[in-house]
Amino acid sequence: MRSSSRPFYIYAVLFMLFLYGPILLAPLFSVNDSIFATFPLKGFTLRHYAEMANNTGLLKALRNSLIVASASSIIATAVSVPAAIALTRYKLRGSGLIMTAMSAPLVVPSIIFGVALLIIILRFLDLELTLWTIGASHVFISIPFAMTVLMSRLEGFDKSLEEASRDLGEGAWMTFLRVTLPLAMSGIVSSLLLCFVTSFDEFVLAFFLSGTETTLPVYLFGQLRFPNKLPGMLALGTTILMFSTLIVILAEILRRRGVQSNSPGEV
Amino acid sequence: MAEHTDAVIEIRDVSKLFGPVAAVDGVSFGIIRGEFFSLLGPSGCGKTTLLRMLAGFEQPSRGEILIDSQPMAGVPANKRPTNMVFQSYAIFPHLNVEENVGYGLRNRKLGKDETRSRVVAALDLVKLSGYGKRGAHQLSGGQRQRVALARALVCRPKVLLLDEPLGALDKKLREEMQLELRQLQRNVGITFVFVTHDQEEALTLSDRIAVMSSGKVLQIARSDDLYENPNCREVAEFIGNMNLFEGKVAAVAQGNVTIATAAGTFTVPHVAPIGAGNAVHLAIRPEKLALSADKPAPGLNAVKGRVIAQTYLGDRRQFLTQIDGMAKPLAISRQISGAESPISTDSDVWVTWPPQLGRLLTS
Numbered sequence: 176m177r178s179s180s181r182p183f184y185i186y187a188v189l190f191m192l193f194l195y196g197p198i199l200l201a202p203l204f205s206v207n208d209s210i211f212a213t214f215p216l217k218g219f220t221l222r223h224y225a226e227m228a229n230n231t232g233l234l235k236a237l238r239n240s241l242i243v244a245s246a247s248s249i250i251a252t253a254v255s256v257p258a259a260i261a262l263t264r265y266k267l268r269g270s271g272l273i274m275t276a277m278s279a280p281l282v283v284p285s286i287i288f289g290v291a292l293l294i295i296i297l298r299f300l301d302l303e304l305t306l307w308t309i310g311a312s313h314v315f316i317s318i319p320f321a322m323t324v325l326m327s328r329l330e331g332f333d334k335s336l337e338e339a340s341r342d343l344g345e346g347a348w349m350t351f352l353r354v355t356l357p358l359a360m361s362g363i364v365s366s367l368l369l370c371f372v373t374s375f376d377e378f379v380l381a382f383f384l385s386g387t388e389t390t391l392p393v394y395l396f397g398q399l400r401f402p403n404k405l406p407g408m409l410a411l412g413t414t415i416l417m418f419s420t421l422i423v424i425l426a427e428i429l430r431r432r433g434v435q436s437n438s439p440g441e442v
Numbered sequence: 443m444a445e446h447t448d449a450v451i452e453i454r455d456v457s458k459l460f461g462p463v464a465a466v467d468g469v470s471f472g473i474i475r476g477e478f479f480s481l482l483g484p485s486g487c488g489k490t491t492l493l494r495m496l497a498g499f500e501q502p503s504r505g506e507i508l509i510d511s512q513p514m515a516g517v518p519a520n521k522r523p524t525n526m527v528f529q530s531y532a533i534f535p536h537l538n539v540e541e542n543v544g545y546g547l548r549n550r551k552l553g554k555d556e557t558r559s560r561v562v563a564a565l566d567l568v569k570l571s572g573y574g575k576r577g578a579h580q581l582s583g584g585q586r587q588r589v590a591l592a593r594a595l596v597c598r599p600k601v602l603l604l605d606e607p608l609g610a611l612d613k614k615l616r617e618e619m620q621l622e623l624r625q626l627q628r629n630v631g632i633t634f635v636f637v638t639h640d641q642e643e644a645l646t647l648s649d650r651i652a653v654m655s656s657g658k659v660l661q662i663a664r665s666d667d668l669y670e671n672p673n674c675r676e677v678a679e680f681i682g683n684m685n686l687f688e689g690k691v692a693a694v695a696q697g698n699v700t701i702a703t704a705a706g707t708f709t710v711p712h713v714a715p716i717g718a719g720n721a722v723h724l725a726i727r728p729e730k731l732a733l734s735a736d737k738p739a740p741g742l743n744a745v746k747g748r749v750i751a752q753t754y755l756g757d758r759r760q761f762l763t764q765i766d767g768m769a770k771p772l773a774i775s776r777q778i779s780g781a782e783s784p785i786s787t788d789s790d791v792w793v794t795w796p797p798q799l800g801r802l803l804t805s
Contacts, residue, residue: 332535338499339532341519343546343597353545357536 198416205409212405223410233411236394239306240375243390247310248370251317252325252363259325260355264334280316288312289383296384304386312380317370324369324430328362329355361429368426372419391415450475450600450633451496456505457657458491465491467657468505473601473635478627480636480644483654484680489637490605492654496635497603498522510600525594526603529610531586533578533593539565540574542589546597564596567626584615591623595630604636608643620646641681645669653677669727674805678725685731685772686803687724691716699802704767708743709797716804723803728775730799733761733791735783742794747772749787761785763793 200212208218227233258277262270280288292312296302336358340350356363378392385393395411398404449472458466466488473479481489494500495507498519507514509523525546534542544561552560565571568588573581581589587607594602608616608623624647627634638644644651645665652662653676661673672678675686689703699712701724710724738744747763750771758778762771772793776782785791 333530333532335528335530335532336534338519339526339528339534339593340545341499342497342524342526343593344520344549346518346520349549354534 201409201416202413205406205413207406210403210406212409223406224414226407227411227414230407233391233394236389236391239388240391243306243310243313243381244371244374247313247317247374248367250310251314251321251370252366254314255318255321255325255366256359256363259322259329260351262322263326263329264337274322277322278319281319285316285377285379286383288315289380292380293383304384306385306388306390308384308386309381309390310374312384313370313374313377316377316380317373320369320373321366324366324426325359325362328359328365328430332358361432365426365429368422368429372422372426376415376419448474450510451635452508452511453492454506454508456492456495456502456507458488458495458500459503464657466495466502469654469657469659470505471652471659471662473633474650475633476631477649478624478634478636478647480638480648480651481654482638482641482644482651482680485639487654488657489639489654493526493603493605493635493637496601497524497526523600524603525597525599526605527587527590527594527607529605529607531590531607531610533581533586533589535578537578538574539570539576539578539581539589542578543574543592543596545593550597560596564592567595567630568592569622583611584619587611587619591626595632599632601633601635604634606637606639608638609640616643623647645681653680655680671801672725672803675723675725675803678801678803683728683773683775685726685728686770687726687768689722689724691718691720691722694718698797701802705745705765708745708800710800710802711798712802716802720804725801725803726795726799728760728773729758729777730795731772731774732794733763733774733776733785734794735785735789735791738792738794741796743797743800744792744794745772746790747793748790749785752785752787763791765793 203216204212205223206219206221207216208220208222209216261267262273267273289312292308296304296308302308336354337350340354341347345353376392377390378396381390381393382396389397391411392415395408398408451473453472454470456466456469457464469488469492481492483489491500495502496509496514498514498517498521501515514522534545537545540561543564544557547557547560561574562571565574568591570585570588570592573585578586578589590607608619611619620643623634636644636647645668648665650662650664651668653660653668655676661668661677663671668677669681672681672684678684678686687701687703687705687708689701689708691699692702692707693700694712694716697711697713698709699716699722701708701710701722703724708724716722733749745765747765749761750764751762753760756778759776761774761776763774764771774793
């Protein structure tokens, strides 16, 4: 067993290096005391991180990103909760089609999605490009994530719990408030976090749909034209990376805790 | 239509179709106020569907259900005078024991003190006093079962519906809970409708039992009546063990019927009119058969066979006897008193029984 599993082990290590190696270069050069992202390394510094705090353009983009991510994650989750309940609780005709349609944003290239939305917003709706237009597009791409998380949570719990509530005298709405919502809460929080990260990291749609105000990833891209800003942007990228990773881990912990609480104790 | 004043539930020609399949197929009967009534049958016989129609989770495709003389068509589960104990117990995992039990009292316009005292009384009733603050996940299977009972009883339903509530418990706990359940039902005086596939459980607990198969009710009777006088082969074989002789009616006389079978000719009591030549079964329980080495006295039904196996069961011994002309060996159960003479395997024996202990089954 041991000897035969060795090639797979080596394969797994190479695989991880290939996946994460390039990403790890960003944190590495962000603490390098040089404006050039090249080897050999010059020395350790946190200067690039400290400078971020004084960069008003960056802070403004950060504020915009937080607004867009908060709003779009709340809206995406709010519209997904009833949809997820409908799809898990009732045998709907064509529910498979609905699921496939909802995951379209996962497979349609963002650039096509971006161009299409741009045409709709400018030509048909005649709206200006603002943070709202970015937020709206982020709601669309967040919905598949919200649906996946919420449905796995709702499918996990015993349907007789809702029947028991009806049996004990509560109507549909109070059953939702007293049973379904509390039990789905961990899924809802984890959906909020995932949608937040999805929006916070999104570049292509934000690039197409931003007007004068822009989000952090678009700001970061704009700054790459200036070679001397590179280490600062690497520091920014590293911060975003760590922040996002933290949130995704948190969301996963919450989701798992939720799934465990479905089967309390032994019967 | 005749109103039975003592019937708390009336089921009138109720069917439930799932697509082309009839889960419940034209069922009619009444359940008497205060009785412990069981729906017994193998899985898929429609007993749970029938229970869910009483609870209001399913609507009958045909027929009507009356609870307390009120038609239940269009009355949702939350407006019915029934409460249910679910097979999975359905204890709310985010609430503690007290909150679970008090769940159904919220919109009954009771004062805080009244609610509290009813919850305490209900917990007392199921012997869970002092467990009020426990979380749902801190309870054992038996305790969860009790919480589910208390939660339903606290609402003071006219009918308590129980969907195989003891199925998930181990044997010893299940027997304890059976006793308690029976005691509880006598104490509270509420009508219990109990669904089970376990015939022993149904016989132990029930005042009356409805045996179901393929969506139909085969027989409704008291436990002892069901065991002693099954009305068809299916009931006879489902409740306990039963030996069956296939044969034809040879002669009819004075409340007795003579049946010709491949193993011989036997007499069995039968009052309803029946013609000679009809294909019938003679049914006889293993404990009603006697074994002896000597040729029996006249007047008994007797058949010769060979003991092919015997099993010691502590209080009794089970013999399997091969009869010439029969595919299945006869099962004979004999109480062990210590006085009976031993019978060795492979010996030739006579199997006998008084004619009045056999039953004639026409279907």
